[in-house]
Amino acid sequence: MYSTNYHRASSLKDAQALFKKAGDGKFVSGGQTLLPTMKQRLAAPSDLIDLRHVKDLKGIKVSGKKVTIGAATTHAEVATNDKIVKVCPAICSLASHIGDPAVRHMGTIGGSIANNDPAADYPAAMMALGATIHTNKRQIAADKFFKGMFETALKDGEIITAVEFSAPKKAAYSKYPNPASRYAMCGVFVADHGKGDVRVAVTGAGNDGVFRHKAMEKALAADWSPEAVASAKVNEGDMLSDIHGNEAYRANLVRVMAKRAVAAAG
Numbered sequence: 706m707y708s709t710n711y712h713r714a715s716s717l718k719d720a721q722a723l724f725k726k727a728g729d730g731k732f733v734s735g736g737q738t739l740l741p742t743m744k745q746r747l748a749a750p751s752d753l754i755d756l757r758h759v760k761d762l763k764g765i766k767v768s769g770k771k772v773t774i775g776a777a778t779t780h781a782e783v784a785t786n787d788k789i790v791k792v793c794p795a796i797c798s799l800a801s802h803i804g805d806p807a808v809r810h811m812g813t814i815g816g817s818i819a820n821n822d823p824a825a826d827y828p829a830a831m832m833a834l835g836a837t838i839h840t841n842k843r844q845i846a847a848d849k850f851f852k853g854m855f856e857t858a859l860k861d862g863e864i865i866t867a868v869e870f871s872a873p874k875k876a877a878y879s880k881y882p883n884p885a886s887r888y889a890m891c892g893v894f895v896a897d898h899g900k901g902d903v904r905v906a907v908t909g910a911g912n913d914g915v916f917r918h919k920a921m922e923k924a925l926a927a928d929w930s931p932e933a934v935a936s937a938k939v940n941e942g943d944m945l946s947d948i949h950g951n952e953a954y955r956a957n958l959v960r961v962m963a964k965r966a967v968a969a970a971g
């Protein structure tokens with residue numbers, strides 16, 4: 706790892722000021738992605754601005770169906786929150802299956818969606834839940850936030866402050882984890898928001914990161930059943946191929962995970 710300067714931001718304003726002053730600064734939250742990247746010398750920021758102690762980025766609020774999760778909230782905090790579990794257990798279950806206990810106690814929802822790893826779990830949840838991403842500058846719909854592999858709508862120096870969504874009528878997430886890392890080789894989040902508004906988002910399988918599967922959404926809006934998604938076409942040409950599985954294998958995983966998610970949602 707190359708040397709870097711560490712700063713602990715005390716407020717959002719402080720974080721912005723530190724970022725402006727830094728030559729080539731980077732925000733750090735849980736460090737679960739950024740620090741391994743720095744250790745491999747694939748990233749070499751001059752300054753690390755730690756967001757974990759910024760009060761405005763912390764905390765979970767549930768008011769009726771509205772759920773707001775601060776960006777610096779760890780996966781473990783989401784997994785075990787007794788208020789979220791009452792309105793949207795699917796996101797708690799998703800968080801409880803990210804990585805291992807060490808990753809879950811350090812990694813944050815803000816860091817995960819800012820990174821937009823094509824195999825990360827939260828991007829699928831954000832898209833299927835129709836979430837809004839709040840930053841220090843604006844609000845961005847999840848559909849417009851995730852732009853492709855490791856790419857988001859965030860501008861340089863923009864900080865995610867929270868994510869917000871309305872709990873769906875029913876939802877579930879099913880993932881086929883890589884046995885070593887637990888990242889998704891394919892993960893499908895299904896959500897029924899009522900009145901024919903069904904969303905299906907897929908992570909880990911697409912050749913350009915997270916995406917919504919419109920054919921499955923249409924099929925489920927007409928008939929909410931595992932059989933309905935099984936008959937929807939999954940285009941192999943849109944799938945990722947790597948050492949873990951080729952396009953045909955991943956296309957099949959999308960169908961299988963979607964069926965399991967619909968069955969789990971009930």
Ligand SMILES: Cc1cc2nc3c(=O)[nH]c(=O)nc-3n(C[C@H](O)[C@H](O)[C@H](O)COP(=O)(O)OP(=O)(O)OC[C@H]3O[C@@H](n4cnc5c(N)ncnc54)[C@H](O)[C@@H]3O)c2cc1C
Nearest residue numbers: 734735736737738739804812813815816825826865887888
């Ligand atoms: C062994 C291992 C297994 C893992 N398994 C999984 C898994 O199964 N599923 C999964 O989804 N993930 C997995 N992860 C990734 C993990 O979820 C990380 O927590 C996540 O990718 C990044 O979150 P972080 O808070 O650690 O971000 P950091 O590493 O601190 O930062 C990541 C990036 O986001 C930026 N950033 C951080 N916070 C903000 C913010 N508030 N606003 C703007 N930019 C910000 C940083 O500048 C950096 O570019 C795994 C990681 C490891 C090491």
